[in-house]
Amino acid sequence: MTAPLSRRRFLTGVGGASALFGAAALAHAVAPIGPFSLREPRTRADSPQDLPVNRSARQAGVTSLALDPEWMLTVAGVGMTRAFTAAGLEALPQRTVRLPIACVEGWTVDASWTGVRLRDLLATVDAPDDATIRLRSLQQRGAFRATTMPPPYVGDPLTLVALQLNGERLDLDHGYPARVIAPGRPGVLQTKWLSSIEVV
Numbered sequence: 430m431t432a433p434l435s436r437r438r439f440l441t442g443v444g445g446a447s448a449l450f451g452a453a454a455l456a457h458a459v460a461p462i463g464p465f466s467l468r469e470p471r472t473r474a475d476s477p478q479d480l481p482v483n484r485s486a487r488q489a490g491v492t493s494l495a496l497d498p499e500w501m502l503t504v505a506g507v508g509m510t511r512a513f514t515a516a517g518l519e520a521l522p523q524r525t526v527r528l529p530i531a532c533v534e535g536w537t538v539d540a541s542w543t544g545v546r547l548r549d550l551l552a553t554v555d556a557p558d559d560a561t562i563r564l565r566s567l568q569q570r571g572a573f574r575a576t577t578m579p580p581p582y583v584g585d586p587l588t589l590v591a592l593q594l595n596g597e598r599l600d601l602d603h604g605y606p607a608r609v610i611a612p613g614r615p616g617v618l619q620t621k622w623l624s625s626i627e628v629v
Contacts, residue, residue: 477600480540483532483616486601491567491622500606502590505627506554513550515606518592521545526587532616542610543593548584550626558584560628564609567622576618577629582611590623 486492494500501512513521525543551560559580568574582588588611592599599605604621611619 477602478540478594478597480530480538480594480603481532481536482602483534484621486605486622489566489568489571489622492601494567495601495605495622502607502623503625503627504550504554505625506551506556507628509554511554515592518545518590518607522549523592524586524589525593526589526610528587528610528612530610530616530619541595542589542591543596544589544591544607544610546586547588547590547609547611547626548586550590551583551628554628556628563625563627563629564620564623565625565627566620567624573617573620576620578609578611578614578618582614585612587612590626 486495501514502518503510503512522545523543524546525541527539527541529537529539531537548558551562556562560583561580562578562583563575564578565575566573588609590607591604591610592607594600594603599608604623607623608621609619609623
């Protein structure tokens with residue numbers, strides 16, 4: 430039969446755990462980016478474009494669709510629809526913003542994003558200023574293959590249909606050929622591998 434836990438062993442265990450958490454907090458304060466970081470626990474050493482990936486294109490099953498040279502982004506307003514090729518999106522006025530990706534796993538990483546302002550893109554289909562939109566991914570399965578974005582995010586001048594990340598064309602695992610980035614939205618709602626945007 431197991432002997433009852435002694436007071437001394439219990440206090441020693443609590444003290445050891447406290448010291449461990451204290452050391453982790455100190456490591457984070459001294460070096461907020463790295464293997465002991467609470468801000469960014471995932472390593473970026475092997476991540477494309479210096480940004481962690483939770484779900485790759487292969488895992489999402491979108492590789493062939495995303496790399497299809499015939500890919501187009503459909504944008505549907507009220508009574509008007511347009512389709513944009515990658516080159517067509519690149520020909521529109523571009524903006525660069527610095528925004529974080531905040532993952533539900535607990536990490537946050539700032540990055541530089543370049544693309545078309547979402548509200549400018551919606552203006553091409555006469556979408557109302559207070560529009561709520563639905564974003565659809567090339568993903569065929571999964572809880573976040575379609576998400577809804579309310580007007581405060583839609584109209585924010587920092588919200589982009591991003592085509593570049595940190596000065597380079599989006600990597601496939603980061604949402605190539607186009608993805609959404611908006612301030613204050615959880616990473617799972619920053620739809621990658623965009624297929625369509627529609628006013629609802």
